[in-house]
Amino acid sequence: MVRAWYMDSESNDQRLEHHRNPPEFITMDKLFENCGVEYFSLNAETYKTDGILDEIKRKRNYNYEDEIVCSKERLPNYEKTLKTFFTEHLHSDEEIRFVVDGSGYFDVRDRNDQWIRIEVVAGDMIVIPKGIYHRFTLDTKNYIIAKRLFCGNPVWTAFNRPTDDMECRKSYLEKLKTGFATS
Numbered sequence: 636m637v638r639a640w641y642m643d644s645e646s647n648d649q650r651l652e653h654h655r656n657p658p659e660f661i662t663m664d665k666l667f668e669n670c671g672v673e674y675f676s677l678n679a680e681t682y683k684t685d686g687i688l689d690e691i692k693r694k695r696n697y698n699y700e701d702e703i704v705c706s707k708e709r710l711p712n713y714e715k716t717l718k719t720f721f722t723e724h725l726h727s728d729e730e731i732r733f734v735v736d737g738s739g740y741f742d743v744r745d746r747n748d749q750w751i752r753i754e755v756v757a758g759d760m761i762v763i764p765k766g767i768y769h770r771f772t773l774d775t776k777n778y779i780i781a782k783r784l785f786c787g788n789p790v791w792t793a794f795n796r797p798t799d800d801m802e803c804r805k806s807y808l809e810k811l812k813t814g815f816a817t818s
């Protein structure tokens with residue numbers, strides 16, 4: 636079961652859970668309403684044949700797919716790349732990740748600029764909207780494999796905060812006011 640919670644403001648080890656005291660969880664429905672992050676629960680054992688991932692890809696036009704392995708042995712420039720992932724940034728396209736093995740945390744800024752930590756494990760798929768500030772970290776197990784989906788030719792460019800003049804940022808802020816359309 637996917638979990639998401641508001642983070643404390645401690646700056647110790649980013650790989651720890653960082654709950655507030657007492658913990659404050661948020662459901663995936665509320666997360667979508669709050670900041671437009673979408674969540675799909677898939678079956679990591681059967682996704683190749685059960686048709687659910689295929690249907691999401693078809694409906695949303697995700698015609699590009701590859702796989703990223705984050706582990707000390709297999710991620711090129713391990714330390715540096717993880718640092719880049721954890722630097723607060725946004726993209727001009729959605730960031731779509733489907734976890735097939737391992738686990739990690741996606742942190743997103745809610746509409747009040749508070750960090751929400753989303754714990755992802757095998758079977759979890761999240762869609763981080765374009766223009767939202769976010770970051771990623773491994774947890775203490777230091778291992779995740781995720782499929783990266785994309786509409787068209789992938790662009791992974793990260794724009795570090797602050798980058799508030801970008802069109803995608805402005806349209807994201809507009810959606811915060813008008814609401815996120817359900818797909």
Ligand SMILES: CSCCC(=O)C(=O)O
Pocket residue numbers: 703705720730732739770771779780781
């Ligand atoms: C779980 S995917 C690893 C992180 C990543 O690809 C990203 O932040 O862009």
Ligand SMILES: [Fe+2]
Pocket residue numbers: 724725726730769770793
């Ligand atoms: Fe990102």
